[in-house]
Amino acid sequence: MVTAFALTACGGGGGGGGGFLPDPDTPNNLALSVLLDKESVPVNAAQNPAQSDSPHVAEIAVEVTDSGTGLPVTGAEVTVSFTGTRIGGLLSEEDLASGAEDTLSSVSVQTGSNGDARVYFVAGAVSGEATLRIRAERSAQGSTTGGAESVVSIAVVSAAGPVAGLEFTGPFIEAIRTNRVQIGLAADETIDFQNGTYSRVVSVTATDANGNPVAVNTPILFRLIDAPLTGYPESGAGSFVITGSNGNPLEGNFSFNAAGGNFAALGARVGDRLALAPDPDGRSFYHAGIRTIAEFPADRPDALSIRSDEEAFRVGEDQGATVPYVIGRARVGNIQALAFTDANGTASTLLTYPFSNLGRTALIVAQTEDFSVSRVFNPGGPVYLGSLEEDGISLTASTSILASNVNDGVVSLCVRDGNQVPLSSQSIQFSTGDTFGASVDVNGRGSSGTLVTGSGGCATAVVNVEGQLPGSQEITLLFAVQSIGEASEVEVTILASGDGNLIGNLNCGSSRLGLLYLTSSGEPIPDALISVTSFDWPAGSPNFIFSPASDSGSSAGITDASGAVTVRYSTVFPPAQEEDQTVTYTATFETGNGDAQFDLECGFTVPGTGTDP
Structure with missing residues (x-):
């Protein structure tokens, strides 16, 4: 459908006709005609490049005439801009033909010999109504009077349905960042300090019933449980204390029970969260979600009630006491509660946790605002991951x-x-x-x-x-x-x-080496001479000191009754240069009869001075 809009000048003179008819009382004023080849376009969710024949591109054809003579006006300046929230973007005819990727909020062009000009509206990833102001001026004469303007609207329509499914994505190496102190640097400091926490990106994909991405900016809520646990860290990532696979939520109501649950005795509290995590492809899938505990009936240790001002348990086919559940709270980490989907239907948030709890497991729930769709992430393994930088x-x-x-x-x-x-x-x-x-x-x-x-x-x-x-x-x-x-x-x-074996226990940081001389069967060899046969020291002298020392002095050693000898040495770094230096110190220790040896190797990085300002 082609829609036409016509408007004469906003100012100057009175009386007489409008449109394209001559008006002797308003000479030099402009008349403006606007034609839209599309009143609505689909959302450009994939952000495909704009082309003139693209379904998400609408042509805005403008014709400018003199309101007095009705003749086309050549060289008039036509400006198209958004009047409210920017929905989509604009391109000139030249930019569209050249394949420009970035759209604009305002475009100005000049009319040709027939008084015509074209501007193109390009839909973005967000649906809504784009309202555009179109203004024509006699730019060649430098006059802002006698111009004309019009307002048109183009609807950007999304075909995506509501959220029908949520799925967590996996962790990635670059998705974990080290957080920094936000109090600023002191006068002589050049770097900010770590604050002892990591933040991990947590993402979910949201699809409609057709498997399409849902509309951009669909809100997704996130919730977290990471306590109480047992077995962390001594036995691994830990496991939740209050959990079971025999949960029985009362459909359409606020009551829950699980035989043998004994919730309060295990540490559950009013205000804790109850997470239900059925198989997403099972018959109780609709129960997935998280609720807040309001009460533990005193005479029923295996029952609880959730808050009645929140969403009741969803209604569906009653499967009995078969729903897996976890009860707990967020005690260690935190998660940003609200995220919005992008053009691909993905919503991302940040899970933050301290260094002291790396390797800990946790449970995360993603859900729609109306509780209609939820997804539970409960891997059983570590969720609070370390940095792989x-x-x-x-x-x-x-x-x-x-x-x-x-x-x-x-x-x-x-x-x-x-x-x-x-x-x-x-x-x-x-x-x-x-x-x-x-x-x-x-x-x-x-x-x-x-x-x-x-x-x-x-x-x-x-x-x-x-x-x-x-x-x-x-x-x-x-x-x-x-x-x-x-x-x-x-x-x-x-x-x-x-033969005998010379075993070393080297500590480069403290410039200390422990040597142990043993027989092939592991028995210690005492009173054996140990010495240095060669060394390469980038700076200074190693000044090896053996203990126990040999009769000839501390530059060689004699193993004690356990076959051991200790060596201390000096490590002197070379002068700093502009760039960082990597230096390696090596030495070979050998037994007196030459049947065994140990190679010392220590590497260090000498920080550079940097470039002078």
């Missing part, structure tokens, strides 16, 4: 070598995130390669299994090996931690049964 998750071990046929060999394993924050409740998998007939056991769990880090982000592996025969090869014990992204691994070598 920089190097991602790292796994370190206290030693990389154990003696052959080791008895109760201790390996401390620690997991940290990209900010070097300890990750509690993190699983560490362990496995062995070829054992060549020997028996390897870690923490009484055999040669493969899983360890879980505690509150400090560390776990202890106690290794026992039996049956390594003389001349057999080394055994590799692999520890690995897997999160989003690549796994971090460390190898611990169980030495072959043969």
Whole structure:
């Protein structure tokens, strides 16, 4: 449909005709005619490029004439702009032809020889009514009097229906950010400080019954439960204390019960949240959602009532006591309550939690404002994730070598995130390669299994090996931690049964090395000479000091009764340069008979001075 609008000048003179008829009393005034090729266009949800034949593009054809003579006015300036909320955007004919991507809120063009000009309206991702003001002026004469204007409307229509389904998306590496203190910098500070929290992006997709994205700016509400838990962090991410799979909500009412629930005795409180999490494809799907607990009847420990000023339990086919439930509260983290869908039907919010509770599980609910559709995210595993910035998750071990046929060999394993924050409740998998007939056991769990880090982000592996025969090869014990992204691994070598072994426990930060000289069977070798055969020190001298020292002085050592000797040394950094420097200090320690050695290697980064202003 083509719609026409005609208007003569707003000012100057009186009397006489309008439209395109000559009016001798109002010479030089303008008449304006506007034609729309479409009164409505669909929402451009996918933000497709604008083209003249696109369904979401409407042509605004303008014709400017002299109201006195009725003749076309060449070179008149025509301006099209929004009068209220901007719904969509505008492009000139030239911009449309050139493929311009960004639309404008106002466009000015000049009429051609026939007094005509064209401007194009382009729908955006938001539905509504776009009201446009069209003004024509005799720009060539520099006059603002005798112009003409008109107002037209174009409807932007969305075909999307209401929310019929919600689905949580997965976490991504770049979706976790480190939060900073917001109080500003002190006079001599150049960086702001971390405030000890992470924020994780949580997103849901919202679709209508046809599987299409819902309308832009559809509100989605988010709710959180992260307490009370049991088993966190000592046994992993933890699990909810007040939970079951036999919930029985009274459809269309406010009562709930679960046999054996004993809610108050387990720590439930008035004001806690009751989350129902049925299978979204099951027959009780309609019960998914979250409510606020209003009362625990004194004579019914397995029953409760939800607040009557909120939404009642939804009505549907009664499935009896089969609905999974969780009762709890948000005690550790918080989630921003309200988000709006974008053009793809995705709503995103921020879940914020402290470093001290990394690895903790949680339950999140997303729902529509009217409670008609809800989705529950309750993975059972960690929800409060660490940052994977920089190097991602790292796994370190206290030693990389154990003696052959080791008895109760201790390996401390620690997991940290990209900010070097300890990750509690993190699983560490362990496995062995070829054992060549020997028996390897870690923490009484055999040669493969899983360890879980505690509150400090560390776990202890106690290794026992039996049956390594003389001349057999080394055994590799692999520890690995897997999160989003690549796994971090460390190898611990169980030495072959043969010559003596020199085992080192190196602490680069404190410039200290502990050496242990053992037989192939793991027995200590006392009174053995240990010395440095070579070293490479980028700056200064290492000044090695052995304890116990040898008869020739502290520059060499003699193992004690347990086969041990301690080495202290100096680490001097080279002068700072403009750029950061990476420096490595190496040294080789060897036994007196040359049958075993240990290689020291410590790397450091020397901060640069930066570029002078």
